[in-house]
Amino acid sequence: MLHRRHFVCAAGALVLPRWALAQDLENARVLCGFPAGGTTDAVSRRVAEKLRGGYAKIALVENKPGAGGRIAVEELKRSAPDGTSLLLTPTGMITLYPHVYRSLSYGLDDVTPVSTACMVTFALGVGPMVPDSVKNVRDFLAWARANPDKANYGSPGAGSPPHFVGALLSKDSGVALNHVPYRGSAPGIQDLLGGQVAAFTSPLGDYLPHLKAGKLRVLATSAAQRTRFTPDVATYAEQGFKDLVFTEAYAFFLPPKASPDVVQRAAGAIRAAVTAPEVVQAFADLGMEAQASTPAEMSKLVREENAAWGAVIKKVGFKPEA
Numbered sequence: 001m002l003h004r005r006h007f008v009c010a011a012g013a014l015v016l017p018r019w020a021l022a023q024d025l026e027n028a029r030v031l032c033g034f035p036a037g038g039t040t041d042a043v044s045r046r047v048a049e050k051l052r053g054g055y056a057k058i059a060l061v062e063n064k065p066g067a068g069g070r071i072a073v074e075e076l077k078r079s080a081p082d083g084t085s086l087l088l089t090p091t092g093m094i095t096l097y098p099h100v101y102r103s104l105s106y107g108l109d110d111v112t113p114v115s116t117a118c119m120v121t122f123a124l125g126v127g128p129m130v131p132d133s134v135k136n137v138r139d140f141l142a143w144a145r146a147n148p149d150k151a152n153y154g155s156p157g158a159g160s161p162p163h164f165v166g167a168l169l170s171k172d173s174g175v176a177l178n179h180v181p182y183r184g185s186a187p188g189i190q191d192l193l194g195g196q197v198a199a200f201t202s203p204l205g206d207y208l209p210h211l212k213a214g215k216l217r218v219l220a221t222s223a224a225q226r227t228r229f230t231p232d233v234a235t236y237a238e239q240g241f242k243d244l245v246f247t248e249a250y251a252f253f254l255p256p257k258a259s260p261d262v263v264q265r266a267a268g269a270i271r272a273a274v275t276a277p278e279v280v281q282a283f284a285d286l287g288m289e290a291q292a293s294t295p296a297e298m299s300k301l302v303r304e305e306n307a308a309w310g311a312v313i314k315k316v317g318f319k320p321e322a
Contacts, residue, residue, distance in 0.1 A: 028056035031087045033072030035065045038184070039205065039286055043117055043250050044088040046282050050273030055266070056084070068157055069093040070104070077110045081258040083266055088117065091249045092161045095305040099313040100159040102320045108306060111253040113298035114263055115270040118288040120248045122165050122222040123204040123230070124153075127192040127215075130199065137220045137239045140199065141175045152178040153199040154188040159321065161248055162201040164309075165222060167316040172241055192216060203248075204229060205287025222246040229287050250288070251298060263295050 030048045034040040044061045051059040064072040069089055079085035094111060097104055126140060129150060134140050144151035155163040158181035170177040180197050182188035185206040192200045193215055204227060210216045211230070220236045221227055224245050236244035252270050254263060271292040273279060280290040293301070313320075 024054065025056035025082075025084055026058070028059045028084050028086065029062045030059065031072045031076055031085060032061055032063050033065060033069030033087075033089055033093065034063070036063050039203065040069075040088065040090065040250065042286060043283070043288070046279050047088065047117060047252075047270065047273045050276055050279060051269055054272070055269035068097075068159065070097065070101075070106075073106050073111065076253060076255050077106050079255045081112070081255040081262065083254065083258070083262040085255060086114070086266060087111065087253045088250060089253070090120070090161070091251050091302065091305060092309075094253070095302055096161060096164075096309045097159070098306065099310050100318070100320055108302060110256050112256060112258040112263060112295075113302050114252040114254055114295055115267045115274075115298055116249040116251045116291050116293040116301070117270065117274050118250050118283045119291050120203045120205070120250065120288055121227050122162050122201055122246055122248070123207055123218045123233070124166075124169070124199060124201055124220045124236075125189075125192060125207045125211075125216050125218050126199045127197070127217075128195045129197070130217075134217075134219070136234065137169070137236065137241070140219055141173050144177060144198070145175050148176065150198050151176060152180050152197055153201055154180040154182050154191065154197045155201050156185045156188060157181050157183065159318075161246065162203070164312055164316060164318070165244065165246055166199075166201040167318065168244055168312060169236070169241065171316050172243060189216075203287065208287050220244075227287075229284075249291070249301065251293075251301075267292075267295050 030044045032041050032044040048059045048061050064075050072087055073093055076085060076087040098107060134143050153166045155166060185202045188200050189206060191197045204221060207218055211218055218230055218233050220239060221230060221233055222236055222244060226235055254266060274290045274292050283290045
């Protein structure tokens with residue numbers, strides 16, 4: 001989201017009555033809109049492991065890949081609001097997509113916000129196509145202006161949050177940067193490493209293994225402050241781009257019309273899961289910060305983020321797809 005604030009939840013913010021804690025569900029599923037083996041799947045599985053034996057006797061991840069995560073959201077919309085179906089998704093599938101697709105089959109009111117699980121920072125990475133003399137965003141833009149035939153950036157997909165981070169950088173700098181959409185981060189970063197694309201915008205965690213190996217450089221990160229994963233890399237804002245303050249939550253949602261009791265019980269279970277030390281470390285290994293929220297905070301986040309993305313889409317001049 002733009003200008004993300006951190007959620008601070010008191011230890012007792014989601015205390016549940018004893019009867020609610022005692023009534024474990026027989027089965028629960030965590031819907032994931034992306035293939036097994038990816039980052040969203042990894043987050044889903046870490047939390048599902050912790051829900052098992054407490055929130056539900058059996059809690060399994062059910063992958064519903066396709067359409068950029070939309071299939072899983074549609075599946076949640078059709079599900080019973082009894083707590084047996086949860087969705088773990090980057091919030092952009094809920095807050096950004098209404099501005100990207102004209103015929104989207106769901107809206108903000110078709111999901112019930114429960115809790116964030118972790119926060120993601122985006123980053124601008126460059127590979128061997130870009131000279132070693134390019135050390136920061138201003139250097140990259142100067143190089144791009146001097147090499148318009150090479151001035152491009154990839155993203156995990158057209159209409160994704162990283163796509164619009166790059167689009168906003170191009171708009172605010174006045175430097176034409178051609179967008180090259182990929183089907184996910186993995187193929188795009190392989191092209192970045194191979195010199196087929198100059199730059200790439202993606203969640204920071206996607207770069208970390210290659211960054212440690214010295215195979216690419218990260219020129220900027222998108223959070224309000226520098227991340228602990230790349231403390232020597234300045235933020236976009238530090239480099240003069242004050243509007244490029246973006247983070248995204250991976251968050252849990254229930255179907256529409258879930259009752260307050262169901263929502264609070266799920267939120268309590270998720271908070272317990274994402275604050276477990278081993279889960280915090282697992283998220284850190286992915287370049288993510290574990291972070292839970294209350295349902296009320298999540299609801300506010302979704303509304304604010306939806307409005308913020310609308311302003312970005314209008315500014316960069318993106319035309320919604322069918």
